[in-house]
Amino acid sequence: MITSISLTHFLVVGALLFTFGLVTVATRRNAVGVLMGVELILNGANVNFVAFNHYVTGGVSGQVFALFVIVLAAAEAAVGLAIVLAIFQTFKTIDVRFADLMRE
Amino acid sequence: MKTTAGKLSAWFVATLLVVVFLGYMTTQVIQPAYVPGVASTGPAGLTDVLFYVLAAVTIAGAAGVALSRNILYSAVGLLMALLGAGSLYVFLSADFVAVTQLLIYIGGVLVLILFAVMLTNRITEVNVSNTSFGSFGGALLGISVAPVLIAVVTLTPWPARAPAALAPTTALIGNGFLTKWLLPFEVASLVLLATLVGAVVIARKEIKAD
Numbered sequence: 001m002i003t004s005i006s007l008t009h010f011l012v013v014g015a016l017l018f019t020f021g022l023v024t025v026a027t028r029r030n031a032v033g034v035l036m037g038v039e040l041i042l043n044g045a046n047v048n049f050v051a052f053n054h055y056v057t058g059g060v061s062g063q064v065f066a067l068f069v070i071v072l073a074a075a076e077a078a079v080g081l082a083i084v085l086a087i088f089q090t091f092k093t094i095d096v097r098f099a100d101l102m103r104e
Numbered sequence: 105m106k107t108t109a110g111k112l113s114a115w116f117v118a119t120l121l122v123v124v125f126l127g128y129m130t131t132q133v134i135q136p137a138y139v140p141g142v143a144s145t146g147p148a149g150l151t152d153v154l155f156y157v158l159a160a161v162t163i164a165g166a167a168g169v170a171l172s173r174n175i176l177y178s179a180v181g182l183l184m185a186l187l188g189a190g191s192l193y194v195f196l197s198a199d200f201v202a203v204t205q206l207l208i209y210i211g212g213v214l215v216l217i218l219f220a221v222m223l224t225n226r227i228t229e230v231n232v233s234n235t236s237f238g239s240f241g242g243a244l245l246g247i248s249v250a251p252v253l254i255a256v257v258t259l260t261p262w263p264a265r266a267p268a269a270l271a272p273t274t275a276l277i278g279n280g281f282l283t284k285w286l287l288p289f290e291v292a293s294l295v296l297l298a299t300l301v302g303a304v305v306i307a308r309k310e311i312k313a314d
Contacts, residue, residue: 015253020166027242082307
C-alpha cells in the first residue's frame with residue numbers, strides 16, 4: 001500500500017544512505033572509495049537535517065546546518081584527496097592496507 | 105591452519121552475535137503494539153510517485169557505490185546518489201540547499217574524486233582497482249545496522265506538525281547567515297582558507313634539502 005509521503009519516508013532514505021556509506025567505508029581497500037563512503041554518510045545526515053527542518057521545527061535552522069555540513073564535506077574531500085595523493089606518491093599505491101608508516 | 109580456524113571461529117561468533125542481536129531487536133519491535141502515526145492513506149498522487157522514483161535512484165546509487173567492483177562505476181553511483189538526495193531536498197522546500205548540493209557536491213566534490221581516481225589508478229587495470237575485502241563482514245554490518253535504523257525511524261512517534269507550504273528560503277537563509285549565524289559563517293570561511301592552504305601543503309611534492 002502506498003501512503004502519502006511523510007517524515008518517515010525521508011528518514012528511511014537517510015538511514016539507507018548512512019548504512020551503505022558505512023558498509024563502503026568498512027569494506028573498501030581503495031582510499032578514494034573510502035572517501036566516497038564518507039560522502040554518502042554525510043548525505044544521509046543531511047537528508048535527516050532537512051527532513052526534520054521541514055516536518056518538525058520549521059524555519060530554516062536545519063537547512064543552515066545542512067549547508068554547513070556541505071561546506072565541511074567539501075573541505076574534508078579536498079584535504080582527504082590531498083592526503084590520498086601524498087600516500088600515492090609515497091607508497092605508489094592507495095590501498096589502505098599498505099599505508100602503515102608514519103614516515104619513510 | 106591455526107589462524108584459519110581462529111578466523112573462522114571469530115566470524116562464527118560475529119555471525120552468532122548479529123543473529124542474536126537481530127532476533128532480540130525483532131522481539132522488541134514486535135512486542136509493543138505498533139501504533140501507526142498519522143499515516144494518511146490518500147491516493148498516490150504524482151508527487152508521491154516522483155518521490156518514490158527519486159528515492160529509488162538515490163538508494164540504487166548508494167548501493168552501487170557500496171557494491172561495485174569498479175571505482176569508476178562507484179563514482180557514477182555516487183553521482184546518482186547525490187543527484188537523488190539533492191532532488192529530495194526540493195520536496196522538503198529546501199531549494200537553496202538543493203542547488204548548493206548540485207553546485208558543490210556534483211560540480212566540486214565529484215569532479216575532485218574523479219581527478220583523484222584518474223591520478224592514482226592505472227586505468228587499464230580498472231577491474232581490480234576497487235577491490236573490497238571482507239564482503240561477508242560488510243554484509244553482516246549492513247544487515248545489522250539497516251534494520252535497527254529503519255525500526256527506530258518507523259516506530260518512534262515523531263512530533264509531527266503540519267508542514268509549511270513550499271516557499272523560497274534563500275532570502276531567509278541569507279538573512280540568517282548575516283545576523284543569527286554570523287560567527288559560524290565566518291568560522292566556516294576560515295576553515296575553507298585553512299583547507300585551501302593545507303591541501304596544497306599536503307599534496308605538493310616533497311623537496312628534499314640535501
